[in-house]
Amino acid sequence: MADFVVRIPRVSVAVSEAELVELLVDGGQHVEEGAPIYVIATEKVEQEIEAGASGTVQWTGEVGTTYDIGAPIGVITA
């Protein structure tokens, strides 16, 4: 399967950006599809985001940075 690019999701209709506030899994670790792997904050609300695929995750996003919706912050390699 192709690599799954981890992107900032549009979790709500009106948001255009989100802050990456926490990585719940270290880079190089295995993640399971559906398990929470990072936390974003939009409109002062924090939310855990689930892995869209299973595999080894590598992060490119920096905690504390605000990203546009759709911005890549990592990749999951099967």
Place this chain on the structure above:
Amino acid sequence: MTRSAEVQRRIYALMVLMKAADDRLSKGIGTGEFICVYWPSRGQEAIAAAMGISLRRDDQLVTTYRGLHDLIGKGVPLEEIYGEMMGRTLGASRGKGGTMHIANPEAGVMLSTGIVGAGPPVGVGLAMAAKRKGLDRVTVVSFGVGATTTGSFHEAANMAALWDLPVVFVCQNNLYAEMTPTRDTMKLEHVADRAAGYGMPGVRVDGNDPLAVATALDEALNKARHGDGPTFVECVTFRFRGHYFGDRMRYIPKDQLDSALAADPVPRFRAHLLDTGVATDEELTRVEAVAAQQVETALQTVMSADAPSIDELDRDVYATPIRFPV
């Protein structure tokens, strides 16, 4: 009325496809795989599946932004639905309309609207056209409870009853309009009671039981088709993902959500099929796998399709296009 095993299996296959299509959108948006805006229909599948088996292909449907399940039931190809939601050329409106604007006249879907209460007058117009043309097709208008508190609903219901038009009003009562519970917007306990005010029958059914909905629909469709006018069918149900995707549902009491989830129409109908020996576990598991695969194939087709080009901008908008400067 008892339904054949074949019809019951068709109902289940439709419900499962509707659920799979909703689940896949939710997963894809939630994990950042793709971006699209939608109003989830998860939880309301029994109503749409009943429409799917009860309506003829030439019967017409008018629905709303929360229409994924209705569109699937009426036979709109999944690629056209997803394609429109994600703004791709193979969308029902060539990717220019978005989630709220999906129509497919060949399948009888004449309009999806984001304007609450706008559907009923259009449905009445379609029914009037059928009557004047001497066609025996029926128009079904699907909407929520919020829509019944609009003036346009009142005008439409009144005219439909007065002129015995071949229309069926299907109210999918999911107990909320955006974040407001129904009891805060109307004095009546049962929405179906509104029908009496227009001189048409109003029936209230368990909207999580596809067989009950189909029975009510068949009677309403039969009446409408034979010139005996409209019926208002209230189907009581729930929407599991809130108003729009991303709705945190803080306004829904936990016990209400829990009991609604416990009445989830999909596992409930599955259990019914097993209990009555209509299908085996292996058969139903296969139906579920086929639905998931169908959804995945449609999604991949849509994801690899193009967004509409700039030349498309004013096509289908005016009969004689005014070329917009770009």
